[in-house]
Amino acid sequence: MTDNVLVIGNGEMGKKYQEILRRNDVSYIYVTSEIEFVKKLDECTSVIIASPFIFNEFYIRKTILSGKKVLVEKPAVCSMDSLLCLEQSISSQTELFSGHILRFFTCFNRVKEYIKINNLNIMDVQFERLTNKKRKKWWYDCENFLLWYEVLHSLDVLDYLFSLQEFTVTRRKLSYCEAFNTEVFIQGSINNIEIQISHDMNSNENMNRITITSETDQIHIINYSTIYVNGNLYYQSNFNDELDNALQEQTIGFIKETATVKAISFSRVREVLSTLAKIERPSKKK
Numbered sequence: 001m002t003d004n005v006l007v008i009g010n011g012e013m014g015k016k017y018q019e020i021l022r023r024n025d026v027s028y029i030y031v032t033s034e035i036e037f038v039k040k041l042d043e044c045t046s047v048i049i050a051s052p053f054i055f056n057e058f059y060i061r062k063t064i065l066s067g068k069k070v071l072v073e074k075p076a077v078c079s080m081d082s083l084l085c086l087e088q089s090i091s092s093q094t095e096l097f098s099g100h101i102l103r104f105f106t107c108f109n110r111v112k113e114y115i116k117i118n119n120l121n122i123m124d125v126q127f128e129r130l131t132n133k134k135r136k137k138w139w140y141d142c143e144n145f146l147l148w149y150e151v152l153h154s155l156d157v158l159d160y161l162f163s164l165q166e167f168t169v170t171r172r173k174l175s176y177c178e179a180f181n182t183e184v185f186i187q188g189s190i191n192n193i194e195i196q197i198s199h200d201m202n203s204n205e206n207m208n209r210i211t212i213t214s215e216t217d218q219i220h221i222i223n224y225s226t227i228y229v230n231g232n233l234y235y236q237s238n239f240n241d242e243l244d245n246a247l248q249e250q251t252i253g254f255i256k257e258t259a260t261v262k263a264i265s266f267s268r269v270r271e272v273l274s275t276l277a278k279i280e281r282p283s284k285k286k
Helices: 012-023 034-043 053-066 080-089 106-117 137-141 145-162 239-256 266-276
Strands: 004-008 027-031 046-049 069-072 096-098 122-130 167-177 180-190 193-200 207-214 218-222 226-229 232-236
Touching (some): 004 012, 004 034, 012 027, 012 239, 034 053, 046 053, 046 239, 069 239, 080 266, 106 207, 106 218, 106 226, 106 232, 106 239, 122 145, 137 145, 145 193, 145 266, 167 266
Parallel strands (some): 004 046, 046 069
Antiparallel strands (some): 122 207, 167 180, 218 226, 226 232
């Protein structure tokens, strides 16, 4: 049967997936609503879900029942209850792929190779993200939104670089503004590596910086595209090129089954969030 991919999502990522499919002459159907999705599901061989993750539970459940394989661009839902229900509905036979895209960036491939070649003993990793994005209404319907939005991406990078086995939180802080968490700070350890993840959504600048420290080297990753080792430029690209190349590898690997798209599973997500999110979300102000 000829590949015919059903793409759901009319945002930036949905459009990017469509462009990748067009570029590679892969037939696809594009829908923007639940009604269209249900009507067209039988006409496709696989599904790419790139809609806001508030809708993930519905689309994933429908896809699982149809027996199609599915790539979920953002493997998240809006509450722990939804996550548990979703996890229980996914069988071991389901071909469900998590779409954390950063692990496909050339930048992180280079870092992983450098660590391996030089046999570095990593002691500390720090993630710092500063943003000032316009907030979307549906963000307010998520329990501890930033844990889904930012922390899971960071943990997936750690999983890719160091094969996450053991995760311990020693300190956590969420700051709120009108019942919406605008800042997150997580401190803990992964595989005996000290980690720190912070994201401030009220910043006046947009910047992503990851610092990896070993006994002999310090690696700085700026905006997921430029690497400095001990102050010297090691690799330089730009975010758009990194994202485009990563989406190409991820999407075609998913469709043609020439690559394994692995990331933190939904069950692992529940385990991680159970560890992180033991802070009640305050009720909205009237």
